[in-house]
Amino acid sequence: MSSLSYAAPTSVNEAVGILAGAQGLAKIMSGGTDLLVQLRSGRTKPDIIVDTKKIPGIMGIKEVDGGFVIGAATPCSVIGEHAGMNAAYPGVVEASGLIGSTQVQGRCSLAGNLCNASPAADSVPAMIAARATAIVVGPGGQRAVPVEQIVTGPGRTSLAKGEFILEFHLPKPAPRSSDAYLRFIPRTEMDIAVVGAGVSLTLDASGVITDARVALGAVAPTQVLVPEGAKALIGSKLDDAALAKLDAAARAVCNPISDKRGTIDFRIKIAGVLARRAAAIAYKRAGG
Amino acid sequence: MSKIHVTTTINGEPAEFLTEPQMSLLDILRDEMHLTGSKEGCGSGDCGACSVIMDGRVVCSCLVLGVEAEGKDITTIEGIATGEDLHPVQRKFLEHAALQCGFCTPGLIVATKALLDRNPDPTETEARYWLAGNLCRCTGYDKIIRAVMDAAAEMRGA
Numbered sequence: 438m439s440s441l442s443y444a445a446p447t448s449v450n451e452a453v454g455i456l457a458g459a460q461g462l463a464k465i466m467s468g469g470t471d472l473l474v475q476l477r478s479g480r481t482k483p484d485i486i487v488d489t490k491k492i493p494g495i496m497g498i499k500e501v502d503g504g505f506v507i508g509a510a511t512p513c514s515v516i517g518e519h520a521g522m523n524a525a526y527p528g529v530v531e532a533s534g535l536i537g538s539t540q541v542q543g544r545c546s547l548a549g550n551l552c553n554a555s556p557a558a559d560s561v562p563a564m565i566a567a568r569a570t571a572i573v574v575g576p577g578g579q580r581a582v583p584v585e586q587i588v589t590g591p592g593r594t595s596l597a598k599g600e601f602i603l604e605f606h607l608p609k610p611a612p613r614s615s616d617a618y619l620r621f622i623p624r625t626e627m628d629i630a631v632v633g634a635g636v637s638l639t640l641d642a643s644g645v646i647t648d649a650r651v652a653l654g655a656v657a658p659t660q661v662l663v664p665e666g667a668k669a670l671i672g673s674k675l676d677d678a679a680l681a682k683l684d685a686a687a688r689a690v691c692n693p694i695s696d697k698r699g700t701i702d703f704r705i706k707i708a709g710v711l712a713r714r715a716a717a718i719a720y721k722r723a724g725g
Numbered sequence: 726m727s728k729i730h731v732t733t734t735i736n737g738e739p740a741e742f743l744t745e746p747q748m749s750l751l752d753i754l755r756d757e758m759h760l761t762g763s764k765e766g767c768g769s770g771d772c773g774a775c776s777v778i779m780d781g782r783v784v785c786s787c788l789v790l791g792v793e794a795e796g797k798d799i800t801t802i803e804g805i806a807t808g809e810d811l812h813p814v815q816r817k818f819l820e821h822a823a824l825q826c827g828f829c830t831p832g833l834i835v836a837t838k839a840l841l842d843r844n845p846d847p848t849e850t851e852a853r854y855w856l857a858g859n860l861c862r863c864t865g866y867d868k869i870i871r872a873v874m875d876a877a878a879e880m881r882g883a
Contacts (some may be wrong), residue, residue: 443729443746443792473788474769476747488793514782538858539836540773543782544789626857695745 445488449574449603456599457576459485465601467510468544470537471553487601489548495603497691498522503609509548509571509602513560517542527722528616528635528715530642532563535620538627548602554588555629557655561588561636563618565652565660567602569607575600586654588659611648615722616638617715620654621707623698630655631699634687634711638670638719646670646725651683651716656691657710663690666712675720684709684714733794734815735760736804751775753791754801761785762802762831769824773859776832776839777801783839785858802831805838814838814876825863833859837873845881849874 446452456463461484466472469488475481489495495508498519505522513533516522523530536545536559550560551571561584569584576599584605587594596602616637622628633654641647649667654660669682694706730745735758742757754760754777761788764773770788777786778800779816786801805812814837824830833856840847840855847855852873853866861869 441746443790445792446793468788469790469793470770470788473749473790477787478766486790488790490793512782537770538773539839539855540776540783540785540858541770543779543784626854696756 440484441490442485444485445491447491447493449492452489452601453574453576453599455485455487455603458624459487461485463487465552467495467546467549468512468541469674470541470545470616471549489601492603492609503623505607507605507607508546509604510546512543513545513547513550514539514542515566516547525610526563526567526616528618528637528719529560529563529567529569529607532618532620532633532635533560533572534553535559535618535630541544547605548672551584551587552594552596552602554592554594554659556660557590557633558660559630559633559654562633562652562654563616564565564605564635565662566618566635566637567606567607567616567651568637571602572604572606573600574603579603581606585660585662587627590658611639613641613724614648615719617655617712617722619715619718621711629698632656632704632707632711633636634708634715636672636712636715636719638716638721638723638725640723640725644674644725646673646675646679646720649716650711651685651687653690653708653712656693656704658692661690663687663712665689670716675716675725680713683712687712729792731795733796734798736800738883746790748791749787750777750779750791750794750799751786751795752790754786755805757791760801760803763835764828764831766832771858771860773836773856774828774829774832774836776859778835778839781839781842781869783836786865793809797814797826800835800838802835805834812838813879814873816872817872817876817879818869819873821875822862823868829859829861829863833861837876840868840873841877841880845874845877847877853876 464483620630639648650661651666666686673679764774766774
């Protein structure tokens with residue numbers, strides 16, 4: 438611990454250079470609400486902490502061509518206060534708003550929630566459902582990666598050594614589209630998802646679903662897309678038959694563990710229930 | 726290990742200190758600045774006893790590195806009163822006896838001030854959710870919420 442050093446680079450190039458030259462374990466810090474807990478508990482013993490928050494563009498939200506560019510280290514409280522995000526992506530807003538307390542909200546970020554790589558991370562199923570793309574920077578330059586390709590297992594990501602996320606892109610929402618995120622916890626606040634479900638829907642003028650994305654959290658080693666669930670919804674007006682197919686498709690992709698928060702059977706059942714309920718909320722928000 | 730020099734603003738006054746990279750802002754406030762009002766309950770961001778306002782947002786100072794205070798504006802419990810005059814939130818906590826052991830109280834008062842600065846007329850539900858990250862093992866929260874709602878009413882001139 439006494440050998441720990443700290444850097445707060447003020448450009449992507451500087452950050453990449455520091456990470457490339459780092460001896461030992463380098464940890465990227467955004468809000469630090471996971472990293473500093475792990476540091477104190479001894480679960481991680483970095484040699485250097487690279488604080489990204491002074492890199493231009495990594496804090497704050499921009500509306501670009503009708504879509505959104507969210508700086509990777511933007512505190513979730515800032516996302517929750519953004520009128521454009523609330524209107525266009527209420528599911529992403531409600532999911533990111535569930536991470537921790539008011540105090541944690543003032544620091545925690547989408548990049549941190551994603552790269553901490555917990556299967557239960559609340560913002561991740563919502564971002565996947567919303568087709569969020571992570572802009573990854575590193576020694577090889579810049580690449581755009583769908584969010585569902587970042588986490589590879591508990592605590593593990595596909596980011597190469599020296600890479601980090603600069604920003605997230607959310608596409609311009611189609612007319613009559615919206616999203617929703619629900620999680621189950623055994624209390625009302627301040628807990629970790631037993632199951633989470635994100636759904637994004639687009640409707641036509643008559644209320645028929647023309648596009649859908651369904652993603653689940655805390656039911657497998659990584660967040661999982663439910664393509665069969667999306668297929669079941671497309672072409673429907675969210676009737677009971679479509680919802681039953683969605684429920685079955687959601688249960689079918691689950692590969693959960695039993696732990697103190699819930700058993701395998703409970704998680705599988707709840708995945709179907711939450712997928713249906715989140716779809717109903719997204720449908721209503723989209724104007725259906 | 727060379728220490729890092731940090732220049733910041735604490736309770737409206739310019740401040741500077743030397744920190745090691747792993748030291749938290751809470752460590753700095755308590756051990757270097759001798760502002761011991763902010764408490765360490767859990768040290769992992771769960772209890773809120775170390776709450777401070779940093780650039781207008783309430784945060785757990787145990788989950789902020791001291792070095793991150795560079796250029797920031799920080800308000801601790803010591804900066805809430807005006808001289809000898811208690812802030813209305815502090816007065817209402819006393820009037821409603823919204824504390825017993827008092828360990829959580831600085832964090833609750835700081836978090837409540839941050840709430841009322843942002844939302845002068847919160848519903849009870851909003852106040853309870855806002856303060857969900859401030860744990861109290863004595864009061865059962867009811868008196869705290871009564872103090873918060875009463876302080877809000879007084880500050881609105883109701």
